[in-house]
Amino acid sequence: MQVTETLNEGLKRSYTITVTAAELDAKVQEKLVEAQPEIEMKGFRKGKVPLAILKKQFGQRMIGDAMQDAIDGAMKEHFDKSGDRPALQPEVKMVDGETWAEGKDVVVEMTYEALPPIPEVDATKIAIDRLVVKASDGDVEEALKNLAGTAQSFDDRKKGSKAKDGDQVTIDFKGSVDGVPFEGGTADDYALVLGSKSFIPGFEDQLVGAKVGDEVSVNVTFPEAYGAAHLAGKAAVFACTIKAVKEPKAAEIDDELAKKFGAEDLAALKGQISERLEAEYNGASRAVLKRALLDQLDGLVKFDLPAKLVDAEAAQIAHQLWHEEHPEEHGHNHANIEPTDEHKSLAERRVRLGLLLAEVGRKAEVTVTDAEMTQAVLAQARNYPGQERAYFDFVQKNPQVQQQLRAPIFEDKVVDHIVAGASVTDKEVSKEDLQKAIEALDEL
Known part of the structure; x- marks a missing residue:
């Protein structure tokens, strides 16, 4: 087996690898010997089929594996000796691959870019600042308020009060497209927080200002990328009845709140x-x-x-x-x-x-x-x-x-x-x- 350098320019490398016909034949023979103990054929006991017969029967299909093993071995030996480390998987192609025939030498071209030699890093030349921020009392209080907000409850507003952004409204609704109700478009006693953006864009905005007892027709258009393909991009009308309007009430910041979040106090x-x-x-x-x-x-x-x-x-x-x-x-x-x-x-x-x-x-x-x-x-x-x-x-x-x-x-x-x-x-x-x-x- 011979490896010949054909290009060494900067990080670019190119080599031809020649596997002689004799070396390839020896590799096939080696594979046949390795497989012989497990092969059974009519007229022979397991493991006793003569190598000549095995070669006639299986030699052709083993050539490809033998060729790959030989080339892989040559590449490994090359990298071990040269110390090169390829930046990407080397490109390997047969020279005159279309005209190769059994009994001829195998010649392949291997091309790659080697990883460059990398200088040592002197860490002592590096000077950097580490920004340090302490959690202030104000930061903690702000986080507490946000936490209390997530544990908020809702209380009924005074009779006749109009719903505001952030309020919770309880509604019955029936949705339809072109006057025809669609599956999943109806619900009773649904609690919806206005401004939560949990419904179709524009839906919640049209309920701001509504009072208990109001009947509101909400006109919306389903997004083009809506999950239900039969509704995507369609205009819809939701007939809504307002049954309750409730204002948010943040939780008290006390030991009880702490216990809700798993703290002792x-x-x-x-x-x-x-x-x-x-x-x-x-x-x-x-x-x-x-x-x-x-x-x-x-x-x-x-x-x-x-x-x-x-x-x-x-x-x-x-x-x-x-x-x-x-x-x-x-x-x-x-x-x-x-x-x-x-x-x-x-x-x-x-x-x-x-x-x-x-x-x-x-x-x-x-x-x-x-x-x-x-x-x-x-x-x-x-x-x-x-x-x-x-x-x-x-x-x-x-x-x-x-x-x-x-x-x-x-x-x-x-x-x-x-x-x-x-x-x-x-x-x-x-x-x-x-x-x-x-x-x-x-x-x-």
Whole structure:
């Protein structure tokens, strides 16, 4: 077997791999010997069929497997010896593949881009601020009021009062399209909070100002993307009878409220809220710190990038942003989206930082534990209530999904590793300042 270099330019590599006819024949023979003990044929005991007969019977179909094994072996040996790590799966094609015949040498061309040598990162040259926000009494009180709002009750308004936005109205309604009632369009004693946007757009607005006893005809149009296809885009009329109008009443902020949310008393609830708020602030602060770190790394380390890796990332970015700008398009039956210079610039940054963090993690022997993966899967499974078991099975059978879950955990651990060696200054700021820093991340 012979491997001959035909291109070595920058990160681009190309080699021809030659597997002689004799080597291929030996590989077929090896596979036949391996399979012989399990083969039965008429006139022979199991495992006793002569190799010559086996080769005549099965040799042709084993050539393909033998050829693949030989090429894979040559590629592995090449990468072991050269130390090259391909950026993407190498392209392998047969030379004169259409004219190859049994008994001839097999010659294939292998082409790839090698991962570049990546300079060491000197974490001591990195200086970043860590924004620190403490949960103030005002923040806790505001959160308490919001919590009380979720536990609100509704009391009847005075007789003759008009319904306001935020009130709860009890209604009977009958819906029809072109004068014909439709399934699911009728209900009695339905409690609806005006402004909750739980009904078709425009429905709740038309009940504002209604009083108990009023008959209101609500005219609406079902959205084009409505779940029931026979109603999508149709104009409908709902005949509504107002049976009660109730105003919201926030829950009292006291020990009883605390117990509703699983706390022993109000002081304990305030402590829980303070911890939750600071956890949220810490999460936001980490996002700001991580961006600052990546910005510095991007300017600190430069190296050649595999062009195909950048092109693939730019195409992915362009495609993703296009769908964000066209949320109505759920499929991929659209014209080709050509990446812009901005997409390519962002792709270069992502590829550079991705390769850098991967190399730092490799050298630092950063790993993602089974326990961390399990936590990640559990977190995702919560998005599929009632189907958690099916999601677990789906992840187990899909290495690509496993990698998608593992990648951000690995990246965060590498970031922590670099931050541990950097100069980090805690800087106490207000909640508003932290919010501005978070908003600035989206503008970059």
